[in-house]
Amino acid sequence: MFESKAGILFIAGIGFFAFAFLSNAVVPMVMYKDLPEQTAEQVVNDKLMYQFDELSRRYPGAFREHIGEPTVENCADALRLGKQVYVGEGCWHCHSQFVRPVSNDSKRFGQVSETWEYQNELQRPVMFGTRRVGPDLSREGGRRGSDWHAVHFFKPKMVSPDSPMPEYPWLFDGAPDQPNGRGLALITYVQWLGSWLDTYPYYEELDAEKMEESF
Amino acid sequence: MSSETVAETLPRHADLVEERLVRWYFLAAISYMLISMLGGILMALQLIHWNPLTSWEIFSAGRWRMVHTNAIAYGFLANAFLGTLHWVVPRLTLQKVASVKLSYFIFAAWQLIVLGTAAGIIIGPTLQDQEWIASLARNWHMEMSLGAQGLEWGETPFWVDPIALLGLALVAINFLTPIAKAKGPMYVTLWYYMAAFVWTFLTYAMGNFLPQYALTGTSAGAVGGLFIHDLVGLFVTPLGWGLMYYIVPIILQKPIWSHGLSLVGFWGLAFFYPLQGIHHFLYTPIPMFLQYGAIISTIAVEFVVATVVINFMGTLWGDGRKVVTNLPIRWFYTGMIFYFITCFQCALQVTLTFQKLIHFTDWVVGHAHLVMFGVFSMWIFGTMTFLFPRLLGREWYSRKLCEIHFWCSAVGVFIMFLDLGLAGVFQGFYWSSLQPWDVSVDGSQPFWITRLFAGLTMFVGFLCFLYNLHMTYRGEQRASSTAAVPATA
Numbered sequence: 001m002f003e004s005k006a007g008i009l010f011i012a013g014i015g016f017f018a019f020a021f022l023s024n025a026v027v028p029m030v031m032y033k034d035l036p037e038q039t040a041e042q043v044v045n046d047k048l049m050y051q052f053d054e055l056s057r058r059y060p061g062a063f064r065e066h067i068g069e070p071t072v073e074n075c076a077d078a079l080r081l082g083k084q085v086y087v088g089e090g091c092w093h094c095h096s097q098f099v100r101p102v103s104n105d106s107k108r109f110g111q112v113s114e115t116w117e118y119q120n121e122l123q124r125p126v127m128f129g130t131r132r133v134g135p136d137l138s139r140e141g142g143r144r145g146s147d148w149h150a151v152h153f154f155k156p157k158m159v160s161p162d163s164p165m166p167e168y169p170w171l172f173d174g175a176p177d178q179p180n181g182r183g184l185a186l187i188t189y190v191q192w193l194g195s196w197l198d199t200y201p202y203y204e205e206l207d208a209e210k211m212e213e214s215f
Numbered sequence: 216m217s218s219e220t221v222a223e224t225l226p227r228h229a230d231l232v233e234e235r236l237v238r239w240y241f242l243a244a245i246s247y248m249l250i251s252m253l254g255g256i257l258m259a260l261q262l263i264h265w266n267p268l269t270s271w272e273i274f275s276a277g278r279w280r281m282v283h284t285n286a287i288a289y290g291f292l293a294n295a296f297l298g299t300l301h302w303v304v305p306r307l308t309l310q311k312v313a314s315v316k317l318s319y320f321i322f323a324a325w326q327l328i329v330l331g332t333a334a335g336i337i338i339g340p341t342l343q344d345q346e347w348i349a350s351l352a353r354n355w356h357m358e359m360s361l362g363a364q365g366l367e368w369g370e371t372p373f374w375v376d377p378i379a380l381l382g383l384a385l386v387a388i389n390f391l392t393p394i395a396k397a398k399g400p401m402y403v404t405l406w407y408y409m410a411a412f413v414w415t416f417l418t419y420a421m422g423n424f425l426p427q428y429a430l431t432g433t434s435a436g437a438v439g440g441l442f443i444h445d446l447v448g449l450f451v452t453p454l455g456w457g458l459m460y461y462i463v464p465i466i467l468q469k470p471i472w473s474h475g476l477s478l479v480g481f482w483g484l485a486f487f488y489p490l491q492g493i494h495h496f497l498y499t500p501i502p503m504f505l506q507y508g509a510i511i512s513t514i515a516v517e518f519v520v521a522t523v524v525i526n527f528m529g530t531l532w533g534d535g536r537k538v539v540t541n542l543p544i545r546w547f548y549t550g551m552i553f554y555f556i557t558c559f560q561c562a563l564q565v566t567l568t569f570q571k572l573i574h575f576t577d578w579v580v581g582h583a584h585l586v587m588f589g590v591f592s593m594w595i596f597g598t599m600t601f602l603f604p605r606l607l608g609r610e611w612y613s614r615k616l617c618e619i620h621f622w623c624s625a626v627g628v629f630i631m632f633l634d635l636g637l638a639g640v641f642q643g644f645y646w647s648s649l650q651p652w653d654v655s656v657d658g659s660q661p662f663w664i665t666r667l668f669a670g671l672t673m674f675v676g677f678l679c680f681l682y683n684l685h686m687t688y689r690g691e692q693r694a695s696s697t698a699a700v701p702a703t704a
């Protein structure tokens with residue numbers, strides 16, 4: 001059996017693979033089958049709509065041209081496109097979306113990530129990430145203004161002088177105050193991250209703590 | 216039967232092996248290695264603020280980082296392995312592949328798949344906000360992301376996936392046919408190859424379709440982990456070890472040391488390797504008991520790996536000097552030492568204690584380079600060093616350039632590995648000590664600069680190889696070739 005063609009094909013090839021699939025993939029699938037997957041429309045919330053609205057007033061021309069009215073449907077479309085930009089540009093190779101229960105992550109980024117946070121269309125495939133060159137983004141929404149993000153995406157060094165993050169001028173029509181469709185969508189997506197939580201994380205507290213220490 | 220009559224009844228090498236195809240595959244592999252290295256260098260430059268191509272959309276460092284890894288997996292490794300398969304399988308089975316026409320078709324199709332993937336990753340995102348795509352997505356009720364898919368190593372755009380899967384099925388048919396026809400007991404290499412055909416197909420299907428179409432959230436994470444792990448463990452690893460089991464005894468002209476250990480190695484790998492996927496996502500919301508399972512099987516597989524390495528060291532026993540004198544053997548055994556180091560590192564880094572510190576850091580990137588370059592690429596380079604003179608009918612133009620290629624690759628990748636491992640430890644401590652993020656980025660600079668130069672060293676070695684190959688090709692053809700020799704010689 002150990003050296004026969006059938007043994008290798010069916011036991012090692014298919015059998016062991018199936019066994020691993022069963023234990024490593026089917027078990028979690030079964031465990032979470034009762035958590036329904038939400039659509040982009042369903043995950044649009046008040047905080048995000050506030051940001052979306054603000055975006056429409058800050059860049060009225062670009063917003064009207066690329067998105068239209070700040071409605072929930074348009075916001076969901078922007079989220080979808082924004083996620084595609086996030087994936088396509090490889091942001092997820094430098095940023096995780098997953099606050100770990102260790103390494104003081106929760107102090108730095110806020111509440112530890114939980115399963116339900118990922119049960120939506122925009123986490124397909126899930127954006128846990130495997131590498132952090134830049135900080136975790138799963139609680140980024142509302143942390144900075146959309147104008148900050150615009151400038152930062154246009155040329156990160158303008159707001160963060162030592163940043164190794166790449167520039168994304170192609171998300172703009174020539175200037176940081178003229179985001180194009182992809183730019184607006186990406187900002188919307190980033191503002192969505194973590195907006196589903198009740199409270200924003202404690203950066204300010206952390207900064208205050210740091211200030212005290214340094215005096 | 217005298218050996219002469221055996222030689223007469225055996226099929227001749229030229230009737231079995233389509234050498235031209237092996238050459239083409241190798242050349243394709245080498246081209247993608249060049250592209251991948253350039254991508255890696257671009258990203259390395261980006262991190263140290265020296266990127267000369269910022270603000271040029273098609274040279275976006277983020278997109279090229281994905282080209283970097285995909286060109287290696289599907290361009291370099293897949294092509295090089297297909298080339299070796301076309302050499303090894305017919306010679307071991309004494310049967311031709313199912314169809315030579317099919318082989319050429321697969322070759323062409325695979326290059327289209329790789330180029331399509333690269334094109335998708337590079338220009339897909341640019342076209343993403345076109346109206347026609349949005350309307351297609353609406354009408355078909357599916358996501359239409361032209362660019363990369365969001366799973367590491369699974370970035371192949373969704374429209375490439377079905378074609379690639381079909382390609383893998385054809386590859387399996389083409390090579391399983393001669394294996395099925397072969398008579399007598401199967402040699403170790405063929406165990407690995409057979410299993411690899413099945414596994415690669417299943418792995419690719421699992422990783423590229425389930426997380427995209429069927430699963431979200433935590434369960435998608437579990438499948439994603441399984442995929443990135445299986446791609447290395449069930450596609451690259453068995454093809455790599457299969458090759459070693461074939462080629463090392465041939466060059467050393469003696470059998471593998473222990474058949475029993477070969478069995479342990481194969482079945483241990485087959486059982487424990489697929490069970491480890493979740494170890495890429497420890498401390499995620501994936502249930503803890505599954506994480507423990509993955510950790511335990513990871514540690515188990517390191518013992519299996521040790522038996523394989525011992526088996527090969529036993530084979531070398533008595534011929535130690537060949538490591539100095541014989542270049543391919545040196546490539547192979549250096550790769551095996553690196554393999555042992557990565558696996559040992561793996562057994563440590565998979566523990567929750569290590570994970571706290573090194574997850575998300577450059578430690579992992581160092582690990583990835585040592586496995587992918589230090590082990591499998593080195594094995595392939597060794598194989599190429601061995602086979603090109605036969606494929607071209609010419610001796611290497613310069614042994615010295617071969618030596619430089621070896622030393623630059625081995626030293627470069629090992630420095631990169633040490634450097635990034637250390638960088639990872641620093642980054643881990645910067646983060647957990649809650650210093651501002653910039654501190655960790657600035658603190659990484661010396662390591663990233665070192666990494667660039669380590670990478671450039673590897674690159675220089677590779678350029679020497681290219682030049683050497685070019686000069687060899689232009690050189691004089693040898694009088695005798697292998698074509699008429701019986702396939703077992």
Ligand code: HEM
Pocket residue numbers: 093130131133251252253255256258259280283284287577579580583584587588592666667669670671673674
């Ligand atoms: C020319 C030399 C090379 C340089 C300068 C280089 C540089 C890089 C850089 C900058 C990254 C991104 C790391 C990060 O996200 O922080 C990377 C990732 C990677 N490279 Fe290379 N690379 C080189 C050659 C190679 C080769 C030859 C291979 C494979 C045979 C390879 C395999 C990988 C893999 C697998 C990753 C992904 C690591 C991960 O996500 O954990 N690299 N490389």
